[in-house]
Amino acid sequence: MTLRGEPYLLWRAVDEHGAELDVLVQKRRDKAAAKRFFQRVLRSNPVPRKIVTDQLRSYPAAKADIPELVKVKHVFVKAAARVNNRAENIHQPTRRRERQMCGFRDARRTQAFLSCSGPIRQHFALPRNRMNAECHLSILKERLSTWYGLTVPAAADQVS
Incomplete structure (x- = not known):
């Protein structure tokens, strides 16, 4: 680079x-x-x-x-x-x-x-070639909820 x-x-x-x-x-x-x-x-x-x-x-x-x-x-x-x-x-x-x-x-x-x-x-x-659309969507939703669970409380603590 x-x-x-x-x-x-x-x-x-x-x-x-x-x-x-x-x-x-x-x-x-x-x-x-x-x-x-x-x-x-x-x-x-x-x-x-x-x-x-x-x-x-x-x-x-x-x-x-x-x-x-x-x-x-x-x-x-x-x-x-x-x-x-x-x-x-x-x-x-x-x-x-x-x-x-x-x-x-x-x-x-x-x-x-x-x-x-x-x-x-x-x-x-996610490895899209190994899963169908429904499986991909469910796993992505699960990972997004984990992400929000880890990051949103930390952001709220910094504000207060």
Whole structure:
């Protein structure tokens, strides 16, 4: 992604179901950046059984420096255009949001926005291909009621 004309990289951790675990906006794609990302993901998630990345050599180098990830299996996937994998497809909602907002401008604000919006978006993004319209509507109503139950009282407490 580009922020004020400068290229930034969007690092994402995705689980086996396609749910976004963490996101990090960084300037570089080297060993130190990969190590920073792995440590950030491990702070809030358990140690994975397998890590799937593209063929960048900084991933195994960073993984070797982190004691928790030494025995984790590392699989490399060819990152090319038109490859149907979760890691490449998970960027689509961010790209769509970026177009709607006419681009992001600041790296810290982008990081804060993406860290907050990812879990919220996943709460409402339902797998439409696996359910009919009635099921989709009922699940969406249930999730909206949960959302309002969590957010509306908090807003009322701030006002009073």
